Amino acid sequence: MLIATLDDGRRISLVSTKFTRDQLNRLRSRERFYCPVCRSPVRLRLGNKKKWHFSHHPKDPCIVETEPESPIHLSGKEDLFQWTKVNGRMPELERYLPEIRQRPDIYLPGIRPIALEYQCSTLSEEKFRERTDGYTSLGIRPIWILGGARQKKSRFLARLSGFESQTIQFSKRSPSCHPFFSPYYVCYYYPAEKRICFAAQLHPVSKTVYIAREINQVLSAARPYQLMMPSFPFSSETFKQDWNDCKRRRRLNPPSHLAREEYWLRMQAYRLRINYSSFPSFVGLPHRDYIHFSLSPCLWQMWIYIIMTHGPADGWFTADMLMQTGKIGENETVFVRRPLPLCPRRSGAEVIRTYLGQLVKLGAADRRGDTYRLRSARRTGESAVDQLLKQDRLVLDLLEHEPDQ
Numbered sequence: 001m002l003i004a005t006l007d008d009g010r011r012i013s014l015v016s017t018k019f020t021r022d023q024l025n026r027l028r029s030r031e032r033f034y035c036p037v038c039r040s041p042v043r044l045r046l047g048n049k050k051k052w053h054f055s056h057h058p059k060d061p062c063i064v065e066t067e068p069e070s071p072i073h074l075s076g077k078e079d080l081f082q083w084t085k086v087n088g089r090m091p092e093l094e095r096y097l098p099e100i101r102q103r104p105d106i107y108l109p110g111i112r113p114i115a116l117e118y119q120c121s122t123l124s125e126e127k128f129r130e131r132t133d134g135y136t137s138l139g140i141r142p143i144w145i146l147g148g149a150r151q152k153k154s155r156f157l158a159r160l161s162g163f164e165s166q167t168i169q170f171s172k173r174s175p176s177c178h179p180f181f182s183p184y185y186v187c188y189y190y191p192a193e194k195r196i197c198f199a200a201q202l203h204p205v206s207k208t209v210y211i212a213r214e215i216n217q218v219l220s221a222a223r224p225y226q227l228m229m230p231s232f233p234f235s236s237e238t239f240k241q242d243w244n245d246c247k248r249r250r251r252l253n254p255p256s257h258l259a260r261e262e263y264w265l266r267m268q269a270y271r272l273r274i275n276y277s278s279f280p281s282f283v284g285l286p287h288r289d290y291i292h293f294s295l296s297p298c299l300w301q302m303w304i305y306i307i308m309t310h311g312p313a314d315g316w317f318t319a320d321m322l323m324q325t326g327k328i329g330e331n332e333t334v335f336v337r338r339p340l341p342l343c344p345r346r347s348g349a350e351v352i353r354t355y356l357g358q359l360v361k362l363g364a365a366d367r368r369g370d371t372y373r374l375r376s377a378r379r380t381g382e383s384a385v386d387q388l389l390k391q392d393r394l395v396l397d398l399l400e401h402e403p404d405q
């Protein structure tokens with residue numbers, strides 16, 4: 001914590017640099033400090049390694065559940081506080097919200113108040129959900145900025161595990177209505193470099209891995225509204241290359257360890273004598289909304305292909321009918337949702353309908369009202385791998401240039 005109260009009720013904040021170590025030492029010998037939330041005594045820590053702060057005695061923890069604050073968390077919190085202040089947002093540090101017993105790192109008042117959480121430590125998904133729901137129940141919009149050390153990336157891929165994927169936000173300020181543009185992003189902050197980093201334009205390629213564009217911004221040059229409505233340049237050529245790179249890998253190098261869902265899917269294909277790795281090019285198409293399904297688009301679209309080619313004889317399906325299929329276990333389906341509590345909702349059927357629309361656009365399916373059928377020419381026919389790889393590139397070009405039907 002960076003704030004405590006004194007015996008006489010005055011608040012003391014360590015955020016500004018107005019205190020010297022000597023002054024604080026003198027204050028410490030003279031005064032007692034209390035937690036503004038639970039009123040228990042707290043200690044003033046004036047170490048050399050960490051930023052100066054107050055802390056509860058380990059035997060006497062706060063009623064507000066918090067994680068221990070690392071040096072990075074403390075200095076990041078202070079940076080973000082100063083930054084929002086300089087930008088006229090009248091931030092309140094560590095404001096306690098008694099109704100929900102939560103204390104966001106930074107509270108920004110307004111018509112729609114904002115709770116900024118700078119999250120460096122790991123949270124369970126349940127805890128994350130609880131805190132997010134707490135804020136939402138008070139009409140507060142939570143924004144989670146992840147500690148820089150949490151950022152995991154290799155080339156154009158970003159990994160978001162556990163609660164991290166739930167911090168994904170949706171930017172309404174998306175100038176591009178390009179079919180492959182994605183308004184989904186997560187936000188990191190690096191206090192040592194005073195740098196905000198967006199992993200933006202997220203397209204999932206597995207449960208935890210996404211194609212992402214990294215966009216960096218010096219904190220002083222950024223504005224707080226950009227945390228909610230960033231706008232990013234988009235290159236369709238780069239995206240198509242990256243997407244097909246992932247798809248090619250899926251065709252040529254089956255993963256050594258199969259997730260349960262993929263194993264199940266391969267079994268279904270095997271039983272029906274479908275060659276799994278030579279799936280048609282219209283399996284594994286990208287769209288911004290496919291982030292709402294947890295499985296890779298290649299997998300759930302593979303299932304749609306299987307069910308539409310080997311389902312009932314007349315072969316006409318609605319999105320809702322497809323949504324009812326693909327049960328893997330008790331409560332699991334191929335269409336398992338990715339929890340995105342900070343993003344606008346999409347129903348599973350809506351997402352499937354988008355995919356069926358893409359199939360029509362590619363001439364792979366016919367549409368009659370709400371029902372869709374795969375064209376028979378597309379049902380069979382296995383092609384050589386290099387043929388398929390060429391097709392993979394072609395379908396993206398087609399999706400990009402053909403008008404919607």
Ligand SMILES: [Zn+2]
Nearest residue numbers: 035037038062
């Ligand atoms: Zn306390």
